[in-house]
Amino acid sequence: MARGKQTEMAVLGALSVQPMSGYAVREAIRDVLGHFWSESFGQIYPALTSLHREGFIERGEGARPGASTYSLTAAGRDRLLTLLQQPENPAPARNGLMLRLFFGHTIGADACRVLIQHANATARQQLENYHAIRAHIDGDEESAENRPYWLLTVSAGEHSAHAAIAWSEQALVALDDLTASCDVPADRSV
Amino acid sequence: MARGKQTEMAVLGALSVQPMSGYAVREAIRDVLGHFWSESFGQIYPALTSLHREGFIERGEGARPGASTYSLTAAGRDRLLTLLQQPENPAPARNGLMLRLFFGHTIGADACRVLIQHANATARQQLENYHAIRAHIDGDEESAENRPYWLLTVSAGEHSAHAAIAWSEQALVALDDLTASCDVPADRSV
DNA sequence: TCATTCATGTAAGTGGTTACATGATTCA
DNA sequence: TGAATCATGTAACCACTTACATGAATGA
Numbered sequence: 008m009a010r011g012k013q014t015e016m017a018v019l020g021a022l023s024v025q026p027m028s029g030y031a032v033r034e035a036i037r038d039v040l041g042h043f044w045s046e047s048f049g050q051i052y053p054a055l056t057s058l059h060r061e062g063f064i065e066r067g068e069g070a071r072p073g074a075s076t077y078s079l080t081a082a083g084r085d086r087l088l089t090l091l092q093q094p095e096n097p098a099p100a101r102n103g104l105m106l107r108l109f110f111g112h113t114i115g116a117d118a119c120r121v122l123i124q125h126a127n128a129t130a131r132q133q134l135e136n137y138h139a140i141r142a143h144i145d146g147d148e149e150s151a152e153n154r155p156y157w158l159l160t161v162s163a164g165e166h167s168a169h170a171a172i173a174w175s176e177q178a179l180v181a182l183d184d185l186t187a188s189c190d191v192p193a194d195r196s197v
Numbered sequence: 198m199a200r201g202k203q204t205e206m207a208v209l210g211a212l213s214v215q216p217m218s219g220y221a222v223r224e225a226i227r228d229v230l231g232h233f234w235s236e237s238f239g240q241i242y243p244a245l246t247s248l249h250r251e252g253f254i255e256r257g258e259g260a261r262p263g264a265s266t267y268s269l270t271a272a273g274r275d276r277l278l279t280l281l282q283q284p285e286n287p288a289p290a291r292n293g294l295m296l297r298l299f300f301g302h303t304i305g306a307d308a309c310r311v312l313i314q315h316a317n318a319t320a321r322q323q324l325e326n327y328h329a330i331r332a333h334i335d336g337d338e339e340s341a342e343n344r345p346y347w348l349l350t351v352s353a354g355e356h357s358a359h360a361a362i363a364w365s366e367q368a369l370v371a372l373d374d375l376t377a378s379c380d381v382p383a384d385r386s387v
Numbered sequence: 388t389c390a391t392t393c394a395t396g397t398a399a400g401t402g403g404t405t406a407c408a409t410g411a412t413t414c415a
Numbered sequence: 416t417g418a419a420t421c422a423t424g425t426a427a428c429c430a431c432t433t434a435c436a437t438g439a440a441t442g443a
Contacts, residue, residue, distance in 0.1 A: 011401075011402065013291070013293065013296070014402090014403090016296065017296060020296070020299070020300045020303075023300065023303060028421080028422065028423090029422075029423065029424090030420095030421060030422050030423075031421090031422095040296065040299060041290070042290065043290050043291075043292040043295035043296065043299075044290060044291060044292065044295070044296050045289035045290055045291065046403090047403070047404055047405080048404090048405090048423085048424080049403070049404060049405075049406095049424095049425085049426095050402085050403065050404085052423065052424055052425090053424090053425095055423095056424090069422085070421095071411065071412065071421075071422075072411075073410080073411070073422070073423075074411090074421075074422055074423080075422090075423090087300070087303060088303060088304060091297050091300055091303060091304045091308075092304055092308060095293030095294060095297070096293070097293070098291055099235040099431090099432090100231070100232065100233050100234060100235055101203070101233075101234060101235065101288055102233040102234065103203065103285030103286070103287070104285060104353075105233035105234070105350045105353060106203070106206065106207060106210070106230065106233065106234050107281050107285070108346055108349050108350050108353075109210070109230060109233075109346060109347060109350050110210045110213065110277070110281055110346070111343075111345075111346030111349065112342050112343050112346055113210075113213060113277060113278060113281060114278060114281045114282055118281075118282060119346070119349075125284075152302050153301075153302050155301075155371065155372075155375050156298055156299060156300070156301030156302055156309070157299060158371075159298050159301065159309075159368050159371065159372075160295045160298050160299050162364060162367065162368065162371075163294075163295060163298075163364050163368075166360040166361070166363060166364040167357065167360055167361075167364075169360065170356040170357055170359065170360035171356070171357075173356060174352060174353050174356040174357075177352065178349050178352065178353075181345065181348075181349065181352075182345075182349075185345050201429075201430070204430090204431095218393080218394065218395090219394075219395065219396090220392095220393060220394050220395075221393090221394095236431090237431065237432055237433080238395085238396080238432090238433090239396095239397085239398095239430095239431065239432060239433075239434095240430080240431065240432085242395065242396055242397085243396090243397095245395095246396090259394080260393090260440095261393075261394075261439065261440065262439070262440095263394070263395075263438080263439070264393075264394055264395080264439090265394090265395085289403090289404090
């Protein structure tokens, strides 16, 4: 599926939870979907305009003059369902850490260690964030029907962070073995 | 770091292994870095032109008329080292599966199951690929100095695939519990 | 000879971010 | 009063993909 449809999907999804302004859509995407999705102003406002033109959202009075509150129409709800069911078009892989490590021999073992330690710290930070989000979702009485699905996404984040932590620690040991076997070859039997 | 520098880094990295044509650079990036990096023709040829203009690569005679063989200059090797040491600029998160699951209540548990089963199959496939790559690297006598670093990247892929498999299976159980508790509430405690 | 692969490039278009311009409202 | 936040939008730019145009070499 075209990548442009994904912005539409995220915006309709945000509005499906509750009607809100474009500004609030951006905040919702950043704060609620932030750990697995992002959209910028430059995407959100044009998307709102075209969704409105196509009749998928309605524009109502906002709390302030000049502000609007968008809400899904019936057609918009259908549209969201259709989009969500379309197969995803995976983005091309681009992992900067792996690219650097692949040329690890060029930058040296110490520089690699720094990169990996940084990845480890990041993953630990993420894991803490996921725990906080989980606690927040568990404590939220309002969205009981969404809760199991939201927890699924948090769980995916936790699994991924755990894997990154395990890998990075194993990788540091492997690098230590590598340099040790260069310095004191007699000490190690593979 | 700017995203454009990353193409430069990948191209210089490919040429650091051995001199080759632009066409071969693209093949190397696709086949060797494929599981964590990608570049298209439209990026590679302009990058080669600008790297040549800046003196980071030399253009030699190719095997055929009209074809060139690019190789790193000393300045190019320095440039690669500099680029590899710069901190990465992580791309904004965009996980289509998570976006869909977050609105899982809208599409329903069965549709979510399909998505998750697909993710499971993909991860298993990736795991097999990583095992094949690992075997290939282990059997390659030529690149002994690069081997430990290449294995690090394969290991990262394996960890990530394992995490995806474990998560997806757990998620399917969670969805089963969810629907079971809706159909036959008396059967389940919690 | 004819399809495939090797090879180099360009052009058009998409998708996306960032910075800017503007102004009202809230609250300290 | 003045800073922070809410709010809407546009313009310029960057990164990237895809499709196209071209043609030589290889090999069935």
